[in-house]
Amino acid sequence: MNTLTLALRGLTRNHRRSIVTLLAIAFGFAAISLFAGYTHNIYSGLARQSIHGELLGHLTLSKRGMSTAGKLDPQRYLLTLDEVARIEAALQHESQITLIAPRLAFSGLVTNGRASTIFIAEGISPQAMDRLQENMLTEQEARSGMYDRLAKKLDPARESGVALSAGLVELLHLHVGGEAILLVNTLSGQANAMDVTVDGSFNTGNAGTNDKFAFVPLALAQSLLDAEGRADRLTLLLEDVTQTEAIRDRLLAKLSAAGFDLEIATWQELSSFYRQVHGMFNMIFGFIFSIVLAVVLMSVANSVGMTVIERTREIGTLRAIGLKRSGVIRLFATETLLLTLLGCGVGFLLTVGVRYGINGSHIAYTPPNGANAVPLLVDMDYPRILLTMVLMLAVGMLAAFLPSFRSARQQIIDALGHV
Amino acid sequence: MSLSHPRVSVPTQRPAATLLQLREVGRRFMLGETPIDALHAIRFDIHAGEFLAVWGPSGSGKSTLMNLIGLIDAPTTGEIYFDGHCTGDLSDDELTAFRGKNIGFIFQGFNLMPVLSALENVMLPLHIRGVGGSEARTRAAAALQDVGLAKFVHSRPDKLSGGQRQRVAIARALVVEPRLVIADEPTANLDSHNSLMIIDMMREMNRARGVTFVFTTHDPRLLAHVDRKVLLQDGCIERDESTS
Numbered sequence: 001m002n003t004l005t006l007a008l009r010g011l012t013r014n015h016r017r018s019i020v021t022l023l024a025i026a027f028g029f030a031a032i033s034l035f036a037g038y039t040h041n042i043y044s045g046l047a048r049q050s051i052h053g054e055l056l057g058h059l060t061l062s063k064r065g066m067s068t069a070g071k072l073d074p075q076r077y078l079l080t081l082d083e084v085a086r087i088e089a090a091l092q093h094e095s096q097i098t099l100i101a102p103r104l105a106f107s108g109l110v111t112n113g114r115a116s117t118i119f120i121a122e123g124i125s126p127q128a129m130d131r132l133q134e135n136m137l138t139e140q141e142a143r144s145g146m147y148d149r150l151a152k153k154l155d156p157a158r159e160s161g162v163a164l165s166a167g168l169v170e171l172l173h174l175h176v177g178g179e180a181i182l183l184v185n186t187l188s189g190q191a192n193a194m195d196v197t198v199d200g201s202f203n204t205g206n207a208g209t210n211d212k213f214a215f216v217p218l219a220l221a222q223s224l225l226d227a228e229g230r231a232d233r234l235t236l237l238l239e240d241v242t243q244t245e246a247i248r249d250r251l252l253a254k255l256s257a258a259g260f261d262l263e264i265a266t267w268q269e270l271s272s273f274y275r276q277v278h279g280m281f282n283m284i285f286g287f288i289f290s291i292v293l294a295v296v297l298m299s300v301a302n303s304v305g306m307t308v309i310e311r312t313r314e315i316g317t318l319r320a321i322g323l324k325r326s327g328v329i330r331l332f333a334t335e336t337l338l339l340t341l342l343g344c345g346v347g348f349l350l351t352v353g354v355r356y357g358i359n360g361s362h363i364a365y366t367p368p369n370g371a372n373a374v375p376l377l378v379d380m381d382y383p384r385i386l387l388t389m390v391l392m393l394a395v396g397m398l399a400a401f402l403p404s405f406r407s408a409r410q411q412i413i414d415a416l417g418h419v
Numbered sequence: 420m421s422l423s424h425p426r427v428s429v430p431t432q433r434p435a436a437t438l439l440q441l442r443e444v445g446r447r448f449m450l451g452e453t454p455i456d457a458l459h460a461i462r463f464d465i466h467a468g469e470f471l472a473v474w475g476p477s478g479s480g481k482s483t484l485m486n487l488i489g490l491i492d493a494p495t496t497g498e499i500y501f502d503g504h505c506t507g508d509l510s511d512d513e514l515t516a517f518r519g520k521n522i523g524f525i526f527q528g529f530n531l532m533p534v535l536s537a538l539e540n541v542m543l544p545l546h547i548r549g550v551g552g553s554e555a556r557t558r559a560a561a562a563l564q565d566v567g568l569a570k571f572v573h574s575r576p577d578k579l580s581g582g583q584r585q586r587v588a589i590a591r592a593l594v595v596e597p598r599l600v601i602a603d604e605p606t607a608n609l610d611s612h613n614s615l616m617i618i619d620m621m622r623e624m625n626r627a628r629g630v631t632f633v634f635t636t637h638d639p640r641l642l643a644h645v646d647r648k649v650l651l652q653d654g655c656i657e658r659d660e661s662t663s
Contacts, residue, residue: 002546009534317530320491321591322519322547324512412491416526 007334014310017303018339024299025343025392028292030350032388033381035288037355039281040381045141045374046278047241050271052136053205055122055129055152057101057235058244059251060270061087064263066232074232075187078104081229083260088234090258096239096247101128102231104221108184110164110214112172119168119182121214123221124235126154132237144362144375152202152215159217161199167211169201176200182216186226194224203372206273244268289388293395296340301399304336308407315407316415325408332404333397340396344389355380437503438599438631439465439488444497446483446654457483458654460497465633467598470625472642473635475651481635482603484651488633489601490518502598519548523592525602525621525634529584531576531591537563538572541590548595562590566620582613586620593624600624602634606641618644 011018050056063070063077070077079087084102091097104123109116124132133151155161162182164174174180176198183193196216204210222228238247248264255262268274308315315328323331355378363376407415446458457480465471465488473481486492487499490506499506501521509517523544524530531540541559550558563572566586576584585605592600602621606614618641625632642648642662650658 002552006535006543006546009532009539013534313528313530314532317524317526317532318543318547319515320489320518320524321544322515322595324515326512327547413486416491416530 003331003334004338007331007338010307010311010331010335011339014307017306021299021303022339022343022346025296025340025396026346026350028296029344029347029388029392030354032289032292033347033351033385034354034358034378035285036381036384036388037351037378038376039285040379040384041377042281043278044138044379046271046274047267048136048138049205050274051241051267052133054271055124055132055235056267056270057099057132058238058241058267059236059248060233060265060267061236061251061255061262062233062265064261066263067265070232078187078227078230078232079234084229084231084234086258087255087260087262090255090260091236091251094247094251096243097236098239099128099131099235099237101125101132101235101237102218103233103235104218104225104227104231105233106184106221106225108182108224110168110172111181111183112174112178113181115172116183117168117171118212119164119214120209120212121162121182121216121221123216123218124154125218126156128218128235129154129215132235140359140377141375144364153200154215154217155199156217158197158199159220160194160196161217162196162220163200163202163215164198165210165213166201166203168214169198171211174198182214182224184224186224188226190226192224192226194220196220205372289391293391296392297395297399300336300340300396301403303339304332304400305403307335308332308403312407312410312415312418315410316412316418319412319415328408329401329404332400332407336396336400337393340393344392348385351380351385354378436466437464438467438469438501440500440503441487442498442500444487444494444499446480446487446492447495456654458487458494461654461656462497463649463656463659465599465631467631468625468629469631469633470622470644470646471631471633472645472648473633473651474637474639474642474648475657477637479651480654481651483654485601485603485633485635488599489522489524490514491524519544520595521598523595523597523600523630525585525588525592525600525605527604527607529576529581529588529608531584531587533576536573536575537568537579537587537590540576540587541594544591544595558594559590562594563587565593565624566590580613581609582616585609585613585617589617589620589624593628593630596628597630599631599633602632604635604637606636606638611640614638614641 051058063079066077088100091100101124105121106123107118107120110119129152152163154163169175172180178198180196180198181193182196183191186192204213222230238244244266248266252264319328358376358378364373365376366373441461441463444458444461445456448455448457461484473484475481487494506514532543535543538556538559541562542555545555545558560572563569566589568583568586568590571579571583576587579587606617609617621632621634622644624630636642645662647661649656
């Protein structure tokens, strides 16, 4: 028999109270773990949506000032054909880079011959577009079928084929295979129009852009803007997303040394939506976490407090027969540790079970500002599950310390005389 | 402070036969604002191997005296020497370790852990002293056999009679081979048959092992079994008689 056995037996003394406390810990643990899993799914979904769905890639290279002054004076800030070639040559031995895609953004009017509306377009090569969209969906998301219309496709064989957002197609009563006219200003300010074929439509996933967005082949964009071989930025795909920051710093230094005055933005810096959602969910998570920890703290403190009172004579007896004050504290600490660990264990099983139920029930919802419903999925966020367990153990120990310390300090004769 | 360093202001080494010495020991309790003197300048010795009963009416200070002798309470005045060493300056941890090694306790209400079996209850003091599992188990089983409870090692206290529980308590007190066993009203919750059996058992352990027993009782019939009886009255020793 050791302290662990003694503590385990102690928990069975008032098993009803132990179970209630254990369940409070378990439900709290499961609530936190499930919410952590849900936010993890949201974060990873948003990350994939930003990197692959919005075609941001991992890193975006552009001339310094392109994102600010370049909007008013694109001629000055666009990369030239020669600059693009030199940058690509400088980066060709970077094993972490799997794709370098020149891009050209522009806007203008699109018309069906009877009505016109504004559009925002991205010029990109069809092959690069396909590569950027790889890994956009998890297997589970792909199976759900809810993201089918998010995929954007340009036909490499059709120079004048464009992909329009679903809202734009609907607004202008266009259809796939139909004709439209794009009207833009060239870099020198001349009006330029071109007949295009609607090769496909897609859902941007965002109500704000779903009636404006278009993808066109890079060559078509360059032709429309009369900007032969030019690009406003280069989109890079990396082998490992976790290396994004480190590679950005390395590339910036390398390209500066090669004489380029460039800025490189990460996908997180470019996706303000991701940052806002991440910040908001972190705040909610912290709030829920604090409430659950407070409940656990009070529950454990109440349980240990009651236990200590009930077992005052027992503590007096143990002290009389040679258990030191530190031993009393150790005994209750071990009991609390066991209770919290068991609670976390049960909570983990609850998490696994509820997650299985949620993921299997195909619940869908439309997120704020979303253009389509998305499945409610919960991941297993192991780092935060571990953090929750560690913090719950710490909170449990904290809650147990005061009553057990008070009990250990009690005079033996008072404890033995307790009724 | 270590027991090997007794206080220098008082005689430190007493004759070997004297196990415990109380010198002008007094104990005052505060009942709200009112001081209650439970013991007044008690002075007496307990010799190694004695079987001693402290008796007297309720409120005479028997339990207070037992608490002081058992070193689970500290006197307000005076000094207590155990084996010639002053116990007054020991830290709580030192005193606790000293108790665990030298003193066994038998309580009126048995004070067994309800969630532990008889064997585990007896193993408890050994566990506290750091004795390993298998050795503790062997020694506890032997102690239970000595008190005639070999068949009840796995029984929990609520499955045992009052007499059996007190025998488990005796086994628990003796398993660490203490030099002194304190028993405060060990028979108060037992019928006369079990009371006599418990006293006989304690007496037998005292004779067989030389363990010093000090117990309190209300029951005058039990006094016939002791070597020495100390009558306590209003916190003072009224009479101290040797019967052997």
